Amino acid sequence: MKAVLSFVSLMAIGLMTASALALIVAGPAHGPAGEPLPLIDYRSLSIGLVVGLMMSSLARLSWAEMPRRFLNWVWANERNFYRVALAILMIGIIVFY
Numbered sequence: 001m002k003a004v005l006s007f008v009s010l011m012a013i014g015l016m017t018a019s020a021l022a023l024i025v026a027g028p029a030h031g032p033a034g035e036p037l038p039l040i041d042y043r044s045l046s047i048g049l050v051v052g053l054m055m056s057s058l059a060r061l062s063w064a065e066m067p068r069r070f071l072n073w074v075w076a077n078e079r080n081f082y083r084v085a086l087a088i089l090m091i092g093i094i095v096f097y
Helices: 002-026 042-059 063-076 078-096
Strands: none
Touching: 002 042, 063 078
16 A cells, blocks of 8 residues: 555646646646647556656566566465366366357
8 A cells, every 4th residue: 555655646746747847837728829838647647657757666676586476476375276277277278269
């Protein structure tokens, strides 16, 4: 839960900062001839913030120990794999019979 709240708070700070910078840079809402100035595309800004935060989170992982951790997880859940395979086999027999 702490990770989710941290992610959401970083997203909110990023959006508020971008909005404030856009308002400071843009100044008034209309240009000198009365035409509206382009505004921030919040969808692409949000996607960029999410990608940046995800990349920073992935950079913290130790990629050298990932294969060992994966193999330990597979070994710990070996019985569950057999159970799932047996359940799929039984469902397949019922469906195709």
